[in-house]
Amino acid sequence: MVDDLSFAAVLDDLCRRPPGRRRPFSNVELARAVTDLGGDITDGYISHLRKGHRDNPTLQTIQDLAAALDVCPAAFVGGRYEREGEECPRRTFPAKLRHLFEAVYPPAQGPYTPEDAAAAISADGRYGSISASHIRELLHPAALPNPRLKHMLALAGHFGLTGDDGVPQAAYFLDDRLAAAIDAELADLKALRDAGVVEFAARVVEHASTWSPELRRQAVEAITQAVESGETRWVFPLGRE
Incomplete structure (x- = not known):
């Protein structure tokens, strides 16, 4: 994996050292491989991408290059390289x-x-x-x-x-695969937000600098008790000394 995660650097490295292939891809060979899989990218455009002269490819271009190089499309943006069967995202x-x-x-x-x-x-x-x-x-x-x-x-x-x-x-x-993991985290965030925890935490951050040590102790106790009991009303008096 290359240290430089720019699109150009990743594409150039994959062309020089393609997974599962003994020799590098030339621009012409890679363009032909894309065409054979139903895509349409010219060798000239691939050259511009590898040199960084063009740095804003489309989603379709990324997916077509990934399929021809036998990697996950996410490889071009710092994600995983290994391919798992059909890697075009199933969720749109x-x-x-x-x-x-x-x-x-x-x-x-x-x-x-x-x-x-x-x-x-x-x-x-x-x-x-x-x-x-x-x-x-x-x-x-x-x-x-x-x-x-x-x-x-x-x-x-x-x-x-x-x-x-x-x-x-x-x-x-x-x-x-990554999207599913992130969505699971977002579901947890939504549950906390629906329970009022996120808003409560934001208010804590907003007011904590003005609190006395005793009020901070009460806040910690209130949060701890609520988490342990499942309480979601969050009525601790944040604005009071």
């Missing part, structure tokens, strides 16, 4: 994105709107900009969207799907 991109909109949002407000997400992503600018109308297209259940890599990275980052290195886990959209 719109289904995964809709789940993020439904499950991930600040405790003090409701779910993000496409306008919220577009504004935040565009203001950050790390992966360029995106419009609210395009996000709606990506969310549409009947659509067959073909988002580009930078939009997948931006959306993953917006919903807090980041690794220890701070890089967005766009692999969520490319690896059903």
Whole structure:
């Protein structure tokens, strides 16, 4: 596995040392392999991708290259390399994105709107900009969207799907196994939010710096008792000394 996780570096390394193949792939050979599997990528475009001259391939391009190289599509964004049978995600991109909109949002407000997400992503600018109308297209259940890599990275980052290195886990959209693990964590978060725990914790963080030692002790006791008993009313007087 390469140290540089840029798309260009990963693709170039896989072409030089393809899994299960004794010799490297030339750009022409890889383009032919993609075509043989029903895809359509030119050797010239592959050359640009390997050199980093083009760095924003589409979801379909990533899946086609992964199939020809016999790796999981997530390999291109820091995910697993090993392939498990048919690796095109069984859950569609719109289904995964809709789940993020439904499950991930600040405790003090409701779910993000496409306008919220577009504004935040565009203001950050790390992966360029995106419009609210395009996000709606990506969310549409009947659509067959073909988002580009930078939009997948931006959306993953917006919903807090980041690794220890701070890089967005766009692999969520490319690896059903990883998506299932993340969704299980999100289900736990939803249960805590529905029980009022997330909002309660946010209020604790907001007020704790003004508390006396005695109030902090009472807070710890209240939280501990509630967790042990299953209590979900969370009525501890956070604003009182």
